[in-house]
Amino acid sequence: MTRDPDSRSGAFAATLLSPIGMLYGMFLVAPISFFLLVSFFRYSPQQLYLPTLTLDNYTRLLFDPYYRGIIATTFRIAAVVTLATLGLGYALAYFLSRVGHAWRGILMFLVVAPLMTGVIVRTYGWIVLLGSDGLVNRALVALGFVRTPVQLLNTEPTVIVALVHIMLPYMVFPIFSALVAQDPHLVPAASTLGARPGRAFLEVTLPLSRPGIVMGSALVFTLTAGAIVTPALLGGRDVIMMGQTIYQLVLSTFNWPLGAAVAALLVLCQLLVIGVYFRKTRRVH
Amino acid sequence: MQTVLRLEGIAKRYGAVTALGPVDIDVHKGELLTLLGPSGCGKTTTLHIIAGLTTPSDGRLLLAGRDITALAPPYRDIGLVFQNYALFPHKTIAENVGFGLRMRKVAKPDIVARVRRMLDMVGLPGVEERYPHQLSGGQRQRVALARALVIQPSILLLDEPLSNLDALLRKRMRLELREVQQRVGITTVFVTHDQDEAFEMSDRVVLMNAGRIEQIGSPEDLYDRPQTRFAAEFIGEASLNEGRIVESAGDEVVVAVGALRIAARAVGSGMAPGAPAILMTRPERIELTLAPDNAAAPMLVSKRVFQGDRILFELSSEGGQRFHCSMPSIESYRAIQAGSNVSARFRECRAIPAPSQ
Numbered sequence: 120m121t122r123d124p125d126s127r128s129g130a131f132a133a134t135l136l137s138p139i140g141m142l143y144g145m146f147l148v149a150p151i152s153f154f155l156l157v158s159f160f161r162y163s164p165q166q167l168y169l170p171t172l173t174l175d176n177y178t179r180l181l182f183d184p185y186y187r188g189i190i191a192t193t194f195r196i197a198a199v200v201t202l203a204t205l206g207l208g209y210a211l212a213y214f215l216s217r218v219g220h221a222w223r224g225i226l227m228f229l230v231v232a233p234l235m236t237g238v239i240v241r242t243y244g245w246i247v248l249l250g251s252d253g254l255v256n257r258a259l260v261a262l263g264f265v266r267t268p269v270q271l272l273n274t275e276p277t278v279i280v281a282l283v284h285i286m287l288p289y290m291v292f293p294i295f296s297a298l299v300a301q302d303p304h305l306v307p308a309a310s311t312l313g314a315r316p317g318r319a320f321l322e323v324t325l326p327l328s329r330p331g332i333v334m335g336s337a338l339v340f341t342l343t344a345g346a347i348v349t350p351a352l353l354g355g356r357d358v359i360m361m362g363q364t365i366y367q368l369v370l371s372t373f374n375w376p377l378g379a380a381v382a383a384l385l386v387l388c389q390l391l392v393i394g395v396y397f398r399k400t401r402r403v404h
Numbered sequence: 405m406q407t408v409l410r411l412e413g414i415a416k417r418y419g420a421v422t423a424l425g426p427v428d429i430d431v432h433k434g435e436l437l438t439l440l441g442p443s444g445c446g447k448t449t450t451l452h453i454i455a456g457l458t459t460p461s462d463g464r465l466l467l468a469g470r471d472i473t474a475l476a477p478p479y480r481d482i483g484l485v486f487q488n489y490a491l492f493p494h495k496t497i498a499e500n501v502g503f504g505l506r507m508r509k510v511a512k513p514d515i516v517a518r519v520r521r522m523l524d525m526v527g528l529p530g531v532e533e534r535y536p537h538q539l540s541g542g543q544r545q546r547v548a549l550a551r552a553l554v555i556q557p558s559i560l561l562l563d564e565p566l567s568n569l570d571a572l573l574r575k576r577m578r579l580e581l582r583e584v585q586q587r588v589g590i591t592t593v594f595v596t597h598d599q600d601e602a603f604e605m606s607d608r609v610v611l612m613n614a615g616r617i618e619q620i621g622s623p624e625d626l627y628d629r630p631q632t633r634f635a636a637e638f639i640g641e642a643s644l645n646e647g648r649i650v651e652s653a654g655d656e657v658v659v660a661v662g663a664l665r666i667a668a669r670a671v672g673s674g675m676a677p678g679a680p681a682i683l684m685t686r687p688e689r690i691e692l693t694l695a696p697d698n699a700a701a702p703m704l705v706s707k708r709v710f711q712g713d714r715i716l717f718e719l720s721s722e723g724g725q726r727f728h729c730s731m732p733s734i735e736s737y738r739a740i741q742a743g744s745n746v747s748a749r750f751r752e753c754r755a756i757p758a759p760s761q
Binding site: 302304305307308309310311312313314315318322323326327 | 455456457476477478480482483484486488490492493494503504507508551552555
């Protein structure tokens, strides 16, 4: 007996999707909607929030110099980290896509390996390296470059370097896939038509890896903008990003409405970036 | 005849393995020369060496008298059409075809005009603004051809350009490609493993096997006078039977194959009486009759395959030699069945030197 697969495919798909749908609904859509709502409520030290609608939280975020500074720091760090991982990641991905298969496996493992240790472990690793009694400072003193240890922790450059290290795989993989998906005959074709290697790269390889670049950049930008652990451990009180602020407002100061507003702003910006990403990639093919 | 491209002792080795040569080939002005052979015979390696995509281990490459052996592809003045066309997927057809002109810093209005003229010539007017994925396989093939020709290279290289098309389109494109090649008058090196393609399109064919040249000649030459056993087997249908020369006068010889004595023309040297030889017969050059014929060889029909317009017979001689024979599908031949005794007359047979072991 054969059954028409179409007649039951709708119900079948719904059955398959319902567990994950419920999970997302209960633990993602519902809390986010609730938080979005709370961001329009008034703060109350006694009851967490009062259910009266207001735009105060948002006006405070956008006009209070303290919060404006945090927002600026967050997106500045996210932009710098994205650009730095793009430069380093593209070179690495290009190399990986050209190297022989035996080497590719080993190098690929080295790129993925950091992902297998937690972000906290890796961040503590940076503290060991960069602390005033860390490896880098000892080396600097021993080599006579400086007399006393330099402050490396709690500075923005350190947070950026650590984030670049953590985010690199997220940039390398999308670009690598875009590069290996290219027809290997295109560059030789360009060269027989008179394009020198640099020109062939700019005319063919680079534009065709754009989906990978956009995807990797969107991933790194959103992940960096939402980073908490790395800036908290390596930036301390001197480098504060939106993620730490949300954490503090919600769990330390219990100002849920303001924390919710910071979270809403962050999510909005991330959605914007992802939206731009989808637009860009759809235009390619 | 003017030589446009000369390969002198070109060889390619990978470690201890010799993939190619050394080979010597002269490509004459305006001709279409085909590199024909089974996969792995070195034909694509040869083409890539001409294009500069592979560096030869040995030998010299002269294009229009200039040594280009050490020259990178952008400086070689060649047009190459890849097997999969290798069109730039993110560029329009006009940008694809105009790419080589832009690299040569041709002025923009000239590029537009030359691209249009070239697209007209390959029969694709008005596709300038489309993208490669919006075209059919045959159209893409023509765009690739236009892109290679618009830069007016000294030589056009075609790397199995028809193998990605369906059978019907492939046959049409053969004629079309040949027509464009002749109209432009461009010297062309064409790589294929398809013998029909090679025969229909080429002025001359270079038959390659295991990295070496078996024979160079016109399609007729290769078909009529194969110099080696490989050439006889690879080109067309042939029955090959080992025998011995029993009489010879000039290149007219008689070959003894089992109990049969068959007159043949000798190809190659060393065909004195007593020498071993391979008797090559072509299926269209054997005539069958059911009637006994004293001047013909008696044969048993061991197989009969009806093909519509032709009937194929496999004939077995008393000594166990097998011959393939193809007859037109008319009543007198239809009557011949498997198991029939027939008389076979052999015409225009060839005696090929037996490979020395």
